[in-house]
Amino acid sequence: MSTGELKIEDLHAGIPGREILRGVTLTVRSGEVHAVMGPNGSGKSTLAHVLMGRPGYEILSGTVTLDGIDLLSLPTWQRARAGLFLGMQHPIEVPGVSLVTALTASRPEIEAGEAGADAGAGDVSERMRAEAKRIGFDERFLTRSLNVDLSGGERKRNETLQMGVLRPRFAILDEIDSGLDVDALAAVGRRVEEATEEWGLGVLAITHFRRLLKVLKPDVVHVLSAGRVVATGESELAEIVDRTGYAAYTGVGP
């Protein structure tokens, strides 16, 4: 069980000419689940991509560290290898590149069986099969092109599977619940929840809906509005938001 933290401090970022995040501060510790809720356009997906380093976004000020490592100075792939994972809201199709090829290339040390790669968790193919089983992901998809011809729900399961294989320190899950049916949602939510115990995964789960949070129990809930965290609380906050909407936090009535 690892201990550490993903620490975001006063992060200002956006796209050229438009500041979207206006000072986000929050800290996720290993083993914790933080939910980020908020109305459309509040900056949730921007936060996810800025943390991962998607091209096209710029950092204006602030810091992000993972176990003390300055993430913002690293290219995307090194952030991933430092232990950050992003389960994307819209996973991208990569024709001709299979899941097993991508995952093998993403962590050469897993294949090489080197120390520090969670020895005992098996090689990439073994891990993939085991993870697929846990979330009901059809094994046929493992050798197919990444995300090509997958339904929205299958793509989300695929993202969850990759998280399970790569065993990151921290995972940002951007609307991992969208597109999932009730059973799939339960399986995915359970898998993430278990990861927090298995290896102390820290989770930043971006979601619109409380139904995910019934399975994946948040330790902390943040409400993001207009690029700022406007409220932070325990899991009851999600229930309140669910009942009353965001108006109380955004100043905009329903």
Next chain:
Amino acid sequence: MWPAAGLMGERVGVARPGRRKGRVAWNPRLVTRASLRERLFTLPTFTPETAAALPGPPWLRHRRAAAAEAFASAPLPTEKDEVWRYSRIDSLDLDRYQTPDSSDVMATDVHGPPPSDRIRTLVDRLGPRSGLIVTVNGVLATVASDAGDDALAIGRMTEHDEAEALLGSIATDPTDFVLLNDAFAADPVVIDIHAGVTIEHPVVVVHVITGAGGDAVFPRTVIRGASSSVASVVEIVVDVEGGLLAELPTRGASSVANHAEHLVVPVTEVQVADGAELNYVSIQSLGPATWQLAHQVSTIGADAGLHSFAVALGGSYARLRTDSALIGTSGTSKLRAAFIGRDDQMLDFRTLQDHRAPKTTSDLLFMGAVADRSHSVYSGLIRVRRGAVRSDAMQTNHNLVLDEGAHADSVPNLDIQENDVRCSHASTVGPVSEDQRYYLESRGVEPEVAERLIVAGFFADIADQVPIAGTRAMIGQALADRTGIHGV
């Protein structure tokens, strides 16, 4: 009819005004006369006399002389001609090349010593075969057939009973470099698959280019799949010093200066007769300084099918013109090509899907990538002639541009003269998708590896469509080597 006029018997064409609006002037006769005079005086090698002096039976010698005459009396193409737009044809200097000494053409004992180890290794990688033809600098060196004579006749064209009728039977309207091949092909070869015969393993033809440089080589192959036959042919043009397929230099490691410069002008005629099926794979693996001007001309009969796959790997300027005519009802052609440009090379593809009969289907997919400062051209025409009702034509060209200095042109054209038809074309030119790269990098894949995976993935689907099983692995490996990927 072309009025003869001017000094030196030059042809003066009366160019019709080009048709616009979806119709494209593809008529190769619409050439300009630029630099005609200079060129006529500076071709000491490629004269009717030297053509006629090549060994062969009288009919062939006459044919060569007539072709050389026709070549010399027509202007050389220039980049102003539509079919040579974007090409490097203005840089071609025929004076740099000699026809190789072929005085021993008819004396070669084709049942003599086996091909060199390197060629044999290459051929053996293709797996079981029904027959083998090896030419060396255009002269037949080896013929071996494992199929019975009643199934298959392969070997020297001049030894075939119907040689005179077969040669030029598909490439019936030769222009420019097909004429030059007609004039200087020293030793045409033939693969004649007999009617009703199914041949399990492919016939392999290897045209070996060898020597220190300066040779002009004119491989000529005629393939006839007689009615209701089923067969496969693999044709490889390979510079034996320029690196065999598996030994191609990896990116950045090649050195043009170390490689011989040849001119290779292969012409392949393919006839797929009624009810026949032919798989045809061609692989170009020339040295990095060599020029290639290749033509593949095919006719497909009624209820017949051609499945061709071309791979272009080498060459300085390497052009492949593919003309496929569907001449019988319900004939189909599936045309595929994969190419990867590197360094300063230019790979140039011109295609014609010519629907001349009803209910014919053509399906073309050419996919390429250009790296470094290389350049590719794809220009293709779908022509559906009057009467070719209910035809279905598809033309797709996708190009990846891997480096800032690289460039790809893609020019799809339609010439539809019939109403009740389905035609579609699509083309893309662009860099590796930033989104795809980001997705892989967000999993921890290094940028260089991510790019290579995406490029390999780009070719994965088409590489699966290589029709002859034994060539599939070789082509996949060659493409991977070319993209710098190993073991993925």
